[in-house]
Amino acid sequence: MDSILASSSTIDSVKHFINVACEPHWFLIISVAAFFIFLIGYRTWTKPAVAATVGALATLFFLVSCMDANFAKIVTKADNVPIVIMMVSVSFLLWLGFRQAAINDERMEKGEPLLEAGADDKVLVWPDLVYSELIALVLCTALLIAWAILLRAPLEQPADPNVAPNPAKAPWYFLGLQEMLVYFDPWLAGVVLPGLIIVGLIAIPYIDKNPRGNGYYTFKERKFAITTFLFGFVILWVVLIIFGTFLRGPNWNFFGPYEYWDHNRPAALLNTEFHDLFWINFWGVPLPKHYLMRELPGIILLGAYFVLSPFIMKATFFRKIYRDIGFMRYSMLCVLVLFMVLMPIKMVLRWTLNLHYVVGITEWFLNV
């Protein structure tokens, strides 16, 4: 009723616009676009005046949004406060890091010493370091006590195995993993891909042979490494946590930031398989009987993605990287990067074509 009456007002159309922009595929596309726009223009974006303006606008947007009941309800939930803190601190520290990188890159171009130069001026740990540690310790204690006084730790109803909450969410720092469960078979999303994340992180220093950028902020000297890592950390980890916390509601449906979490909205139907698209929609023939034949186009597509693209990349924009790191490291890099990029590709396919699986051999649990 309310929404019908107010639908003509500007505020409501803005809210509607933002709700639509937060729909999964738009949310992802806008985040990725913002990510690259930031990286390409990092010297401009990190200028204090520009960054302060962006920060102020974001804060203003947040405060005005809090006047909306649905938005305020989800943002001020006690357990979601840490996630708001995380958003602010990640943004601020990314700015701080890239600001110093921009200054260093400019200084290197002019042949001036780095911000971190003067490696030989050593100071004694007592008193210089121990005193700043003491100050940090006191400040953190005070902040934590203030936080604990202001915000009570939530306690819900006693555990009851017969009453499942809707939505049932994993702890917030695993929401990126829970989001992956939507797109891939559980053994991939819940076991193999998290394993690859850990292995991939450990492997970073052994794959990255670039000797430059060791011990100081720079972006120019390590563009590929920083872009890849930040894509994983910011987009596929932090952004998916924000997505899972604030925009995933009952029945694991998507809800815009100003939408009411309606428990009666049915779960999304997933009925488009790649084999249907290929055999029925494209060729107009019935599905082949044997499942290997049925899934052949998907297997070829996926095989090409994992086997052919390393060769194509090696011949084009990874030529220098391949020369620098050699065959073994390059193979490792490709496996990790291709698995990482598979996630956003699958997300966009899911949300635009309603694609369930590219390869769907349920008999073998091979659902990708």
Add this chain to the structure above:
Amino acid sequence: MINQFGNWIRESQIWGSIFRHGVPRDRRTRAMAILSNVFLHLHPVAVRKSGIRLSFTWCMGGITFFLFLVEIVTGVLLMFYYRPTVEYAYFDIQGLRAHVTLGLLRELHRWGAHAMVITIWLHMLRVFLTGSYKPPREFNWSVGVILLVLTLLLSFTGYLLPWDQLAMWAITVGSNMARATPGAGSEGPLSAFIQIGGVPLVHAGDDARFGLLAGTFVGPNALLRFYVLHCVFIPCVVTVLLAVHFWRIRKDGGVSGPL
């Protein structure tokens, strides 16, 4: 007067037996203050000036360690009030709120845990952006990644202990993934092939999820198991790895800087 009293203390046998160096006023005694103290000697004696600039280090590793200590102190205190059984767990937490004077323990523990997860990520971000994982620090980066995983596991196992709806269902969602482990989960690939004479060896009663929960659902055994992992096992492993992590920082040349 106060000076005299201070001198009297510093010249006493007790003081001298604890601190074997003079007042840290000159270069030599300041170095001794770090070297002769088991806690402070985690530091080198001298560090690069740029290496302790707040805008360079963000202090996030230190804050993560500080929060780990907060979690240990508040955690030990919480253990006095909490019994890890289905009958008592929830009501002990309620009692903590109702009956314990200045009952901020649980708040400090919970928000400290959330904060620790965030600060350890930010620490990793800083180490990455400054390229500090590069030689000779590759191995310490790997140790750090393991510590990150263990921090998440610490938080995950602690999530169950309040035994409320949030706890039980978050752990249900999280542990369901173990069911899909290839070859080790009852609903994972390859598991169906592991059988003797048609009898499956990997089933809901002995798979990876069962090992995690000590049952087929999140029940009393899971609560006890998570309690022990949370309070004893993982903190011990983290402590050992922290020692390695800090020791390696010193051995690899302290806080990183341009070569």
